[in-house]
Amino acid sequence: DADVTQTPRNRITKTGKRIMLECSQTKGHDRMYWYRQDPGLGLRLIYYSFDVKDINKGEISDGYSVSRQAQAKFSLSLESAIPNQTALYFCATSDSLRPQHFGDGTRLSIL
């Protein structure tokens, strides 16, 4: 089945390290999104991209960067990780007709 795949699923790292979370999709969607989930705060949008040449900041982009390497790939980077970036990260995709479909998430812990 066409799906949204996130790697890694779990990551533990140290403060100051550079981290990259990857998202790939086989759904053929042109739009991709990165969200962060924290207990009691819901899902907050970090960055989104409507096509390969389009990158937009979301609600909480500070401390994060993204790269849209291809229509099917959208990666999220933490240049210098800090403990308050510990969270569950979700990638999602959509197109002009269908609502957002989420990946399984990446649980990131920064010590």
Added chain:
Amino acid sequence: GENVEQHPSTLSVQEGDSAVIKCTYSDSASNYFPWYKQELGKRPQLIIDIRSNVGEKKDQRIAVTLNKTAKHFSLHITETQPEDSAVYFCAASAYGGATNKLIFGTGTLLAVQP
């Protein structure tokens, strides 16, 4: 920008009872309102959505109502079952509806007691 508030944060009901979750939004331009269900350790999954040209939508035991004037929308689950236990998120989107960025509420943890 858009702000979405969701209440209650936790809800406990007996199996067979109804559950109602309410959300309000701030941006009058919002025109698409999805609801996602997230089971423990799983991804959020769309369960129902509504557009601003419709006041109510039903899908079996689930319904969503929208009041554009008051800028609020609600999820109604009837005849609740233990498998309905999950976190439910409302969201709102403006300027393009489903395919634009979503602003989510903070979630409601629904517990259905057998």
